Amino acid sequence: MVLINALFLVLYRALSADYTRLIGHSLKEIILLLNFCYFFALYFVPVRVHLSVVFLDNIVKRSFMLITFQMIMFTTCLIFMRIGHGSARFLIILYGTLLVAFSLWRVVMRVIVKIYRRKGYSVKNVIIVGAGKNGLELYKVLKNDMAYGFNVYGFFDDNEALRGELPNYLGRLKETEAFIETHPVDEIYCTIPGANSEKISGLLSFAEKHMIRFYILPDFYRDIKKSMVMEIMEYVPLLSIRNEPLQSASNRAVKRAFDILFSSLVMLLLYPMLYLVIGLLIKLSSPGPILFKQKRTGLYGKEFDCYKFRTMRVNKEADEKQATRDDPRTTPIGAFLRHTNLDEIPQFVNVLKGDMSVVGPRPHMLKHTEQYSKLIDKYMVRHLVKPGITGWAQITGYRGETKTLEQMEGRVKRDVWYIENWSFFLDLKIIYVTVINMFQGEKNAY
The missing domain is CATH 3.40.50.720 (NAD(P)-binding Rossmann-like Domain)
Structure with a gap:
């Protein structure tokens, strides 16, 4: 409380240009509004630095959530109450300052708690x-x-x-x-x-x-x-053997909203140009369509048509055989597209249609779903969420061909981990690493 109010007052006085715009109401009213928004946000993102086991990255993530929630509420209240018209610069600086200071404060608090306990106190x-x-x-x-x-x-x-x-x-x-x-x-x-x-x-x-x-x-x-979740049906306790954040309607709404926004930007800004250039190169490399359409396994095992830029010559094994290193079916432009992940760009159409998400377990061919579901216990669990253009398994070394059962088990294990540990920030991290890999190239991308 002291930290938030002190930083607000310092910035309020320091940014004189914005000070005149916020003076529509008294300083006391504005501070009261800021504190109300903090307590309201704290109700949804409570303090956890005192718990026995809390990791620093989670502290920073929760601090980000708390301050973001508070500032969205605070800004919304200012707009509806017609306070501080034109003070966007002040609010942006306040948000950034609070975000850094509050995260550091929470981390310092946690370090102090750990030192205190190591000395034998609060045990x-x-x-x-x-x-x-x-x-x-x-x-x-x-x-x-x-x-x-x-x-x-x-x-x-x-x-x-x-x-x-x-x-x-x-x-x-x-x-x-x-x-x-x-x-x-x-x-x-x-x-x-x-x-x-x-x-x-x-x-x-x-x-x-x-x-x-x-x-x-x-x-x-x-x-x-397993990390289990307790649920109550009337007065009967039930243990769910899998924590699934995307079971929450609000989490699904956030993920879907991001999918639509991100995919729309790609389809409007990048896809038309890429389609023209890549489409021409594909046509020049070999006869056949620009796009390759294949049945894949989606949410809850439902089949859907997955789109890609065609990277191979038209062949009868396309729906049965995985691409391998130095695959003779791959065209020169196809090898480049696979190496840079550009062949996956048309799948943003699948995302807009609702068949896929930007991030999630990669969809497999129907034959592989049938084959591996009999060999790997938790294989079908990966279909509890929408498949993705990229995923946790892909950025942790399990992209491309799976030559052995152990490799597929490793991929499935990471897909299930993603389902049980989903967060919006995890999706952003996966997208970031995927983009970096597009420029660096991946050894398993063939």
Whole structure:
């Protein structure tokens, strides 16, 4: 609050030309409006720098979201209240200054919190009930960094053979309550199997009576290593085994709006010229159409016609055989188009039609979908979102021909990771890297 208000006042006084335009209302009213917008934005993008595990890049991303949201609201309010007409320069400078200063402030706050915890302050004393595979994995995470703020006393488990194996074995489950009575325990992490429901419920009841927070690590985590999402259907809790940001209507709206805007710019500014030049070169290189149309697998397995600039001579294997290095079917201009990704430009038509997105898993030929869906467990998961012109797999080394099953598994793994970790900023990053690669060229682009 101090930072935002101080920066506003400094800029308000420093930019005298804009000061006269904003004077339509009193300074107090404008500051009140700025602070109201901050609190409203904070409701949607709350502070998280105090949590146990927060990474600095996420702090910067959330700071960007918060300040952007605040400034959009603030500017909109000024427009509707007819305050500060012609003060765009002031608002742009204010936005940039707040963005940099606020991000730095949040990062500094997080660093201070980490230093504070490493010195032994603000530490939570915890015990782990259950020293199986899940318990040991949890222990490694809690002890990974002292900045997380955990002091792990040790394990309780009925397998007394662990006494000689674990340096911090504390005793059997029945000894847990006695230990808590004599030690300041703040949190209990229970990793014992669900079959021991009576022991779990008894320990939970004891923890609540002693105002100790109780966490349960699901037994099935041993087999399903996923980031899960809790949902409630009336009063019944449900665990979704996959976090999908694009399940949110607002996220889909943002992605679709960007797709339409970006594709429209490409189709209006670049496509006509590229079509004329590249089309002429394709016609001169070999007989056949300028565009190549092929059935691909899209959203939820639906087939669609995917467009590309034709890079090969017309052949009967086009719908069955992948392009390979030094493929004899590829024309000279086709090799250049593939190397620079320019052959994909007509797919912006697919984006405008709604069959594809600018960023997403690359659509595969129908034959490959049928083949790999039988060989790779999570292959069809990649079709839970629209396919893209470029994607996370393509910029991380999995572009082009997949010679082995392991290569396709690597691509699918990255496609699923993208689905589970989507963000607008991730899309921008993928587009940026793709454009850079277009100019540098890619070794797998053939």
